[in-house]
Amino acid sequence: MTIEIKAPAFPESIADGEVAAWHKSEGDTVSRDELIVEIETDKVVLEVVAPVDGVITKIHAVVGETIEGEQLLATLAEKKSAALSSPPAQASLAASGDNASEPSSAELLGPAARLLVDEHKLDVSAITGTGKNGRITKEDILKFIKAREAKSAATTTASVEPSATIDKEPPSVSPSGERVERRVPMTRMRARIAERLLNATHETAMLSTFNEVNMAPVMALRKKYKDQFEKTHNGTRLGFMGFFVKAACEALKRFPAVNASVDGNDIVYHGYQDIGVAVSTEGGLVVPVMRDADFMSLADIEAAIRDMGLRAKDNKLTIEDMTGGTFTVTNGGVFGSLLSTPILNPPQTGILGMHKIQERPMAVDGQVVILPMMYLALTYDHRLIDGKTAVQFLVAIKDLIEDPARILLQL
Template sequence: MATEIKAPVFPESVADGTIATWHKQAGESVARDEVICDIETDKVVLEVVAPADGVISKIIKNEGDTVLSAEIIAEFEAGTAGATASTAEKVEESVEKTEAGAAPVVEKASTAAQVQDQSPAVRKALTEQGVDAKDVQGTGRGGRITKEDVANHQTKPAVTPLSQSVGERVEKRVPMTRLRKRVAERLLDATQSTAMLTTFNEVNMKPIMELRKQFKDRFEKRHGARLGFMSFFIKAATEALKRYPAVNASIDGDDIVYHGFYDVGVAVSSDRGLVVPVLRNTDQMSYAEIEGGIGDYAAKAREGKLSLEEMTGGTFTITNGGTFGSLLSTPILNPPQTAILGMHKIQDRPMAVNGQVEILPMMYLALSYDHRLIDGKEAVGFLVTIKELLEEPASLLLDL
């Protein structure tokens, strides 16, 4: 008897989702708790798993289709693994009967499968890459083309046809992911609904770099986490937030909400777009806990495993464009937060120190803030506090 497979129950903040990938096709055997489908929302990717050992008997929602909370997306038959032949196997059997002797059976099956039995994921990949199915060698069951086959085909050196004109301009149109669309909407809303202003300063990174160089090996050996710069910035920002509560506040209608806790979001770039997982209660976290938390979030972001809870809330955000070589930028607010700190590339520059010119590793800092709530004096004071704490890390470590 067929069992209905439903989409997960979405949180109230998520209206619907999109079928991103079917990892299994109709007729394929699955094991209990094996991931069979990914559903992409505007915040996270949710996994749908098999309820038991069995076979996917019918796919109702194809890749690219919109699904609602708890909507039926497929049908499943438990305990019938191997009982249903796949479409590719049927194609192979048909080709073998009608074209016996013309060519090896596998080659005929591959050709038929390439044309007639592409999965939605493969069809999407072929369309996005502009590849003809007939040009791809299928390695899947029955000679079917897999997404890996399409990707591998794209990595092979391209042979330019003689008829192709030199300098041909090529365009590729692909749909924007739900996450990237949501990020775009939020950033556009931030620029239109806030009085956003950015103030800049610079920090001498030499003291922290020397401290890190001295203790990074012992730190990693003791805590199992790499000592980076981000933990120093999060600790400095947290201390500055204590001294300037308005920077840690948010606007709710006509009310100002002052938060009595410090939840710092760390912007992380992923293949799907920008995500901002949140470190909770950073005033109570050690440097090792911060570095470990950031490392875990980065790994989850790459794998698309971040949960809604991990990206919900946050009273302040830090983004590091320096990772990609940015020397200076103006970060955009992450509503309803009222401020965001931008880190940048560390660059050696000649600086005047006690009347002498020294080459120092300098970093530009940028603080974007909502001028409706935060005055320029507070914003500048907040940024200067971070600068001073970073340039004298002993005061940061000793809570001075």
């Protein structure tokens, strides 16, 4: 029985996607729920898995091809018995010419992988397979080739004959060194991020206001209760982000314009606080959203942030995870940033930037005191938010952080 493997249906906010990587090749045997292909969209990388056990008979969309929702990606011959997997294995053995007395590397290779091995005359034993049961995939071969080429380019650009290895003196290297350039296309996600950032600068009147906050009260509270907090909440750690998210929710209630968005000539005021938290990944910055964050406890927020970070790292975030949001919090301090001006995430009209905690001499009641201080930045859309509102909003967050009991008491 032949089964069609199609791309998932894309929501209205995503027009199309791009085939990012095939983890299987034509002729490969796959198991049910095994990853076959990854599709990169403007927001997330979607994984397509095998619906049943079988053998991939035809791949219809190559890497880099733009596809639409529910477009045919591959056809799969459902595996009814072990006989279905025998011909490919026998064909590979015949092509390899290995005899039965030697460990057969062909059993670990699909047809496409075998072709690359033969073409580049590779030693299969030096390649680590990431497929099922140690199977060597086409991507494993390509990764091995790239790593070998990179290592060769890093040592010398000159071609050394095998016989040269017996020379007593190493080949001379040009003292001028290399001027290497590498041109690679933008990933679909990076291109979309660039497009949104440009749109934000062109379509909004962005302005930033700054303040500084004394982190000593929150740090003392965290130090006193972090062990008990982690034990009580099943391993969830007490961080600083939870305090800022809770403070932002309270401040948004007091200044609804910062929680609003502009839609044409209309202003949309949101009666809820869906807070986006910027997360850095290898593919770019993503902003998963916590729904109804104002109803979440500190433990819930910290657990949600940790979960979103892990799923972002593993490309497990869904489109729904990053849709919506009324306000964003970003923390450049984890990378050492002392001060920055974050860019709006349209159609939101405000974004809060946290930064590195730095000990600085501060004047307190006429005395110089060393305090752990953090600069805060609020970037806002001046079309909707006046400077007075923006400053008061940021001061409200400062007051709540410097006296964390006010968050609980909503003062």
